Amino acid sequence: xxxxxxxxxxxxxxxxxxxxxxxxxxxxxxxxxxxxxxxxxxxxxxxxxxxxxxxxxxxxxxxxxxxxxxxxxxxxxxxxxxxxxxxxxxxxxxxxxxxxxxxxxxxxxxxxxxxxxxxxxxxxxxxxxxxxxxxxxxxxxxxxxxxxxxxxxxxxxxxxxxxxxxxxxxxxxxxxxxxxxxxxxxxxxxxxxxxxxxxxxxxxxxxxxxxxxxxxxxxxxxxxxxxxxxxxxxxxxxxxxxxxxxx
Amino acid sequence: xxxxxxxxxxxxxxxxxxxxxxxxxxxxxxxxxxxxxxxxxxxxxxxxxxxxxxxxxxxxxxxxxxxxxxxxxxxxxxxxxxxxxxxxxxxxxxxxxxxxxxxxxxxxxxxxxxxxxxxxxxxxxxxxxxxxxxxxxxxxxxxxxxxxxxxxxxxxxxxxxxxxxxxxxxxxxxxxxxxxxxxxxxxxxxxxxxxxxxxxxxxxxxxxxxxxxxxxxxxxxxxxxxxxxxxxxxxxxxxxxxxxxxxxxxxxxxx
Numbered sequence: 224x225x226x227x228x229x230x231x232x233x234x235x236x237x238x239x240x241x242x243x244x245x246x247x248x249x250x251x252x253x254x255x256x257x258x259x260x261x262x263x264x265x266x267x268x269x270x271x272x273x274x275x276x277x278x279x280x281x282x283x284x285x286x287x288x289x290x291x292x293x294x295x296x297x298x299x300x301x302x303x304x305x306x307x308x309x310x311x312x313x314x315x316x317x318x319x320x321x322x323x324x325x326x327x328x329x330x331x332x333x334x335x336x337x338x339x340x341x342x343x344x345x346x347x348x349x350x351x352x353x354x355x356x357x358x359x360x361x362x363x364x365x366x367x368x369x370x371x372x373x374x375x376x377x378x379x380x381x382x383x384x385x386x387x388x389x390x391x392x393x394x395x396x397x398x399x400x401x402x403x404x405x406x407x408x409x410x411x412x413x414x415x416x417x418x419x420x421x422x423x424x425x426x427x428x429x430x431x432x433x434x435x436x437x438x439x440x441x442x443x444x445x446x447x448x449x450x451x452x453x454x455x456x457x458x459x460x461x462x463x464x465x466x467x468x469x470x
Numbered sequence: 471x472x473x474x475x476x477x478x479x480x481x482x483x484x485x486x487x488x489x490x491x492x493x494x495x496x497x498x499x500x501x502x503x504x505x506x507x508x509x510x511x512x513x514x515x516x517x518x519x520x521x522x523x524x525x526x527x528x529x530x531x532x533x534x535x536x537x538x539x540x541x542x543x544x545x546x547x548x549x550x551x552x553x554x555x556x557x558x559x560x561x562x563x564x565x566x567x568x569x570x571x572x573x574x575x576x577x578x579x580x581x582x583x584x585x586x587x588x589x590x591x592x593x594x595x596x597x598x599x600x601x602x603x604x605x606x607x608x609x610x611x612x613x614x615x616x617x618x619x620x621x622x623x624x625x626x627x628x629x630x631x632x633x634x635x636x637x638x639x640x641x642x643x644x645x646x647x648x649x650x651x652x653x654x655x656x657x658x659x660x661x662x663x664x665x666x667x668x669x670x671x672x673x674x675x676x677x678x679x680x681x682x683x684x685x686x687x688x689x690x691x692x693x694x695x696x697x698x699x700x701x702x703x704x705x706x707x708x709x710x711x712x713x714x715x716x717x718x719x720x721x722x723x724x725x
Binding site: 309 | 620622623625626627628629630631632633636640641644645
């Protein structure tokens with residue numbers, strides 16, 4: 224079923240926070256292997272949108288279908304979350320567990336892997352994010368960049384088909400941004416389907432198949448990166464790009 | 471309590487006992503070197519067992535009930551939240567002594583009317599009352615401790631596929647426990663002190679024994695002084711234990 228249905232299909236999605244209309248009639252289809260970068264001014268709804276995909280935020284109307292599973296009840300949300308990994312701005316590692324335990328908790332408790340299997344898998348992904356030597360440390364002993372790479376490895380340990388990145392480098396010191404982006408670019412090159420909310424336009428040029436610009440809860444513009452950066456159509460998008468590309 | 475304060479209190483009572491005018495203090499009543507005094511002091515100290523047992527069982531029940539009340543109280547669904555809120559507000563409003571009377575004299579009647587024929591003795595009457603009365607407070611302690619853990623932790627747990635129960639057990643509670651433990655220990659001290667009320671329904675714990683001895687010996691000053699010191703010792707032991715536990719958890723955390 225997953226071969227023929229798109230990775231993500233969102234139709235007529237609306238979300239309100241009380242009287243604030245956060246998402247307005249969003250339609251978006253993401254194919255398997257597609258890498259999408261979402262940008263826009265703060266409060267434009269870009270984080271809310273990707274948080275709706277794995278139901279960290281409940282939507283008010285419209286439909287979300289992930290890998291052929293329509294989001295409707297608790298069971299379908301649970302199934303969708305099994306397909307979707309997520310990386311947060313604030314890392315959200317479990318501070319009371321070691322790095323290795325952070326990575327094995329999900330596979331052991333949610334997937335029923337044995338400790339040995341989970342640890343072997345975890346070490347494999349720690350190699351991929353280039354920090355296998357930190358496995359026995361606690362999160363707060365690591366730098367921000369290392370913590371975010373652990374968070375990426377933790378998501379990968381669940382072997383998701385789709386990855387969501389919610390401003391993965393916004394909480395990082397400048398010198399640590401590239402080590403995290405490199406890991407995400409590696410993933411993109413391996414064909415992972417991903418939705419990335421970020422202001423890192425250099426990264427977007429390198430990794431994105433498609434750019435999405437959001438403002439005031441709507442998708443204003445969607446285009447391949449060359450077209451998006453070379454000749455943005457809407458005035459709002461031109462203004463936004465000129466502001467963030469200035470420096 | 472700092473050790474100096476403790477010694478100051480002990481010294482104060484001792485000096486008062488020795489130097490006051492003749493007839494004010496009469497420590498002979500619990501002087502262990504005389505056979506009568508020895509019997510009296512043994513009678514009083516034997517209350518420790520009941521007070522401790524009562525407090526420990528009541529506290530364990532209170533912590534269990536408190537958690538079961540606190541968890542639905544944090545639901546995003548208001549109909550799940552409501553019963554928890556009502557329980558806490560209602561129980562918190564009942565003074566301990568009236569509740570004790572109601573449980574001891576009234577509850578068996580209510581239970582009998584619905585076909586459950588049990589008698590509630592003083593021991594279990596006191597435990598039920600202390601546990602229920604205290605559970606409203608422990609529930610609030612759990613709630614504030616759990617809510618102090620950032621929402622990002624729950625979200626991260628969801629994204630790695632954990633269920634609600636697994637998230638609580640493996641992610642939230644292990645972090646919240648360090649913030650919950652100190653106020654929970656305070657509640658335990660409170661239970662130990664409130665267990666004195668069990669004396670009024672005939673439970674032979676520390677306070678009841680002191681009362682009984684006062685009636686036969688007519689030395690309330692000395693006997694109640696000793697009673698206060700007995701509670702002081704109990705509470706100090708608990709606080710030292712909690713300090714030790716906190717230090718141990720801190721050490722485990724930084725390992």
